[in-house]
Amino acid sequence: MDSIERRRQRPLGLTDLFGEQAAAYAALERLLIEQFERWGYQRVVLPTIGYDETLSTQASPRLSEQLYRFFDRDGRALALRPDMTVPVARLVGTTLYDQPLPLRLYYSGKVFRYEQPQAGQRREFTQVGIELIGAATAAADAEVIGMAVEALRALGVSTFQLNLGQVDFLKGMLNGMNLSAEGLAALEQAINRRSRVELQRTLAALAITGDTAEAILALPSLCGDAEVIERARHLTGNPAAQAALDHVAQVYRLLALDGYAEHIILDLGEVRSMDYYTGITFHGYVSGLGFHVLSGGRYDRLIGHFGPQMPAVGFAMSIERSLLVAHSAPPAGPDLVLPACEHAQCRQLAALARSLGLRVESDLLGRTGAALAAAAEARGAARAILSCDGERCILADATGAREVSLAVLQEEVRTWSR
């Protein structure tokens, strides 16, 4: 491709939003932000670029491969942030660590990953989410999960659910077996694929038999409501695993108190992100979409890379993925279109209407009469002033066109609701 041709292109995996989609994007972002603020969360705005060393902290090998890396003028390796949690952890660990706890922070920002564009994955996408820092309690987990359910509800889809896992349960079970790193990886892969044959073969290869083998084979079926926790209790005597179950049971009770239980599926066989998270994990799903729109969990060992160790829990929602299912209305047209004339009364009317919260567009192209009426209709305007002499004007709306004095309109405009 020559450079003239390339000038007109977007790099692979990037997208433009405009019209209805851009309006839906802004509306969803606003809705989520308003929700976060009602729960007492405060905005953080962070740099898009960071040092590679910062942004690679605790990154999985997969995520590390996906970083956009480049060099500054002194040859230091920089990267575009691949998520928002690590930049927030850096801010907290280096700057906010001695502020009154818990810290409740939210963000909305672009993140960048060099992905194969497939299944709803873009190379630049928006994460809107929260981090709750300084509380390791079940109540903290329940607050964040409850907010995640509300974020899913905000999409306006009829069916959604949040799958709640607990990596400490799995770690407790698996650590008790004294497996080699390779053995553990093979087992995690088989559990992740939920492959019965591969799981059996791996257990045989690792010489895991009896109750322990039965327990691992039962992991994929640990999916459902509260009774899952009771089934899980019988699978292991490991104290860490039992304590992890106590914790998740308490979180679930709190969520049930708030009426969220119907949207929660306990999913204790989920092994993804086990290296990163240190307690509960969750993914949000909506009907009609083959991948999750939201994910989160507890990560108590991340902030310690930047400062004092502090417990933290949070989630992020992908706006672009969510827009694939969110119900959106076409962007509303203007409430009033008027000529950009030089009459003071006319300009005051526009200012008054805007101060009342109406959408007002000036025609900047010098059109009047039929030409302005056609332009207003094309914009979906509710009404238009087609011409004006500084005292009286022609106002057109759904009922037709009429002549009216601007003084009367100054009063009438208060009755035009949005």
Add this chain to the structure above:
Amino acid sequence: MEPLTFALPKGRLQDEVLALLGEAGYALDADVGRRLVFEDRSGALRFIMAKPADVPTYVEYGAAALGVVGLDVLREGRWDVIEPLALGVGVCRLSLAGPASWRGRNLRLQPGLRVASKYPRLTHEFFQAQGISAEIIYLNGSVELAPAVGLADLLVDLVQSGRTLVENGLIELQTILPSEAVLIVNRAAHKMQFERIEAIVDRLAAAVTRREEAQA
């Protein structure tokens, strides 16, 4: 309830998979013919016929909740799906093959080794794992031709009976991946429709077990 969409591979595996589904209780009308979309008689499943290599795409995106695909195709891509069940049909293997003169040669000591394959990623990983540098030549099919015309030294291809290799004067040198048809499921669908999908997996698993017992 809406039927779940099930992507089936057209071609080699098609009849065997349909027979297995029938044994699992998902009966089809006899005259499915060349239709690309059809339901089973109970209305629980809607089948779509796709090119085998496209089945994981339908399933990962969630356009199909379930699908059947050869393990060779599944491992060649980086598909993020779950794979609860091996179906015991379409059993074959991905193998390294070449002219008989290559038997017993140490591939590590063959600089400039050229290997033709329809499976560039699995081939690359196979050689890399053994510290062998090989040039992978991607072909869409009839890979057996490559050594005969001097395009490549060796080839990596799917072997079922081995007859095609013999007819082209080639021998199998090493198995890279044992393969068979596997059931794959979209991750989100598996979460959202856990009980329905687990029931389908259980019925198919029972049918596979019955076949194994009948053969034993």
